[in-house]
Amino acid sequence: MTFEPESLGRSRSDLAEALRNERKRAGLAQTRLAQRCNMSQTKISNIESGKLTPTLIDVELILEAVGSDSPAAAKIIGLARTAHTEWQDDWASQRRGLDKKQNELARLETVTTEFRFFLPTMITGLLATPDYVRASLARNSGDLSKTVAKKLERQHVLLDSSKSFTFVLTEQAVRWPLVSPLAMAMQLDRLVSVSRIPQVRLGVIPLGMGGPVVDTPLSVFTLYDRRLVQIETNTGALILRDHRDVNAYRDDFERYETYAVFGNECRELLSDWALGFSGLGR
Template sequence: MYVHWKKLHRHGMRRAQEEVVPLYEGTQHFRVYCSNVVPGMLQTEAYASALLSTIAAFQGTPDDSSEAAASRVERSHVLHQGSHRFALLLEETVLRYRIGDADTMAGQLGYLLAVMALPNVSLGVIPFTAERRVWPLEAFYLFDEQQASVELLTAAVNVSAPSEISVYAKAFSQLAEMAVYGSGARARITEAIASLQ
């Protein structure tokens, strides 16, 4: 299903955040790859508000970024409740792109350090210097083996065909092999925080 962002956000973005709550609550295994921004489920309210405000301005849709950011953070309760598992991959560039001011970025990066300590979260960072076996892709979310959601500039694409989901799963697996985890990921996040000074 191909849904234009402008149509989805025509009354603001808060509703779009709330509509995915059942999908989030029903998913046991999340696999998320982001090459451009911190995944929504890991965003702080300040970071989400700064990002959503820019999106509303670009799209020319109503700016309810504060309310939408609060809803986005609220839907992230799945990180701390239930038996959900999260495998998240970020390109190192995500740690360096300035969304909001330096304080907003420092808070966001600090939150990544806290979240990666959760026992149900695996957070990998694909270094700038990684030898690429898969090129940087558009952001995508895998919800169990049921759905892949892909974020394009103009639209969200929700894929449910098993053959296509398996292609995204293959890409995720190959991207995961290029990532660093644990102390390697923490070092890159810490370096990004230090660069904000």
């Protein structure tokens, strides 16, 4: 499926209209369609008014119930997938204020129980020292003090014992020299400390693991429960909410996880690399 970013906002209303038209074409009242789909009439009404974005399974059930032909059904399935996709570009975030994005992430973190972070390029904000956070924002203009403060404030979520966090980083991400050697040593010490928090599981995929790795990391992504996955690019973030997309990324994460080392083995690697940055390496 291909899409234009500007079409994502329209797809929800387009989907609602298309489903409403297919029901009317089939000559079905909302109550009758609801019975065929084993849904409530209220749910059908909310879908057709655009108040509720249906899952792909919902859409497939409705299309089967109204007997849509293949071309019409394919178009509507495409609309449904697009309706579950959101593009957040960096330029829009800068115009709104980067601190607003931090507020959105904090709200998402509040309602999430299980987090999975795959980090092949750099260290994420929840794990970062103040120096590293500032350096990660260096390409942005203006006063970033609020954004830095809110990024650091969000780290308190790691202490919430009702949540679980799994971070998988590549060695390249951990050792990429974003800040001075001494600041990098402090950043790696921070990773060691965070890895000891009971609800945090932090692993690193070392370059010298031995043996071939058949999976090729393509991007940074974060899984929030089974609710959504956020994929980061150089110019923004793609948000996918369809369960099939989320499950595909969960499968990817579990494969990458098998290549990582955790616990004391991970902490020993991080400590050795920290000593190398500080000039005290063996």
